[in-house]
Amino acid sequence: MSRQALPIDLSLYLVLDPDLCGGSAGMVATAQQAAASGVTVVQLRAPNWKKRQWLETATALKAALALLNVPLIINDHVDIALAIDADGVHVGQQDMPADEVRRLLGPNKIVGLSTNSLVQFNEAELMYQAGIIDYVGVGPVYPTGTKKDASPVLASDEVNGMMQNRCLPAVAIGGIQAGKVASLIAQGLNGVAVVSAICGKADVTVATHGLLAEIHAARGNTQ
């Protein structure tokens, strides 16, 4: 496959949580405010929803985010992504295999893959070089309460091992709160994915600006 990976700014990647945001309307409001405040990617994730609610919420999110030029990534469900012409799909190790996702979505969409070990990360690097995926999630980097079937927390030297000699863009995920961002950026991650650091916060804009400031400061320090 001669496909080149699509450019994607992983700096601050918001994963929406139905419970923390207070349902569909709260998720759209959170996403809109966070995107207007500088979040660079938004993912819709709702493992317990029926597809009717998925479709309705994804449609509303796409309309809100397209105005702000922030890509919308659909967790797991390729059919929802196809139905609303989303910007991409993110899958885990137990979801549809990434090569099948790529085949269904075609070359002009973003495909992301969760990796929870160095072995999975190295497999993902080959998929990146083959044009199958565009980025990986790496985690959990901290204990998380928002993903019930999360893998064990990665050791810091495992993450360091992943960041050596790799081409594929990587976003850290899992329990990332304000104050925990700088070390991940310093380790070489291209960005951080957050859930509860934005979802359910009293002031989403303040929370988003705080995280962005940490990212920018950490990048300044490493340059």
Add this chain to the structure above:
Amino acid sequence: MSRQALPIDLSLYLVLDPDLCGGSAGMVATAQQAAASGVTVVQLRAPNWKKRQWLETATALKAALALLNVPLIINDHVDIALAIDADGVHVGQQDMPADEVRRLLGPNKIVGLSTNSLVQFNEAELMYQAGIIDYVGVGPVYPTGTKKDASPVLASDEVNGMMQNRCLPAVAIGGIQAGKVASLIAQGLNGVAVVSAICGKADVTVATHGLLAEIHAARGNTQ
């Protein structure tokens, strides 16, 4: 839309249940034996599965059923149907809307829709006439233990009301066991969908033959 509904023999429609069949391998074995014994359609339904298991099991089912010329219908997940080139998709009222399913699958696949009231049935009749769906499920006609979010049981006169002046093919579903088939066929249903009347039975062939004999006898009696 000028599309004509696809012909589908709804006579004996097997809905596979992961628990009753003992997992993926048991589902494939059950489907193969039931199809070889005269089941006319098989649906894969597994609300709690991750997509990787869906894809693997659907791939195995398709290979087994294609040899027997029995169509494989995928419950809910259009992406799985697209990935394995299944014969069709069945959706409920809270799943992806049927017109969106049709758009994603194209004209040459079967689309089925669950209806649990006369209002829903009449809406479905219009969708059938518009070429969006090919058949409906009608139920539950009896109390069921295999679908946790089942609607209230339909009254017999509701089912009779649905069978008046309709074009769309309809299969009864919900708690249908051996001995309960004849009255449904006499009411005008095109077939019966079963779960526990076949899944988990000690002899799938005997169970299938018994149900088919009831269907044929009831049809003979109504002619």
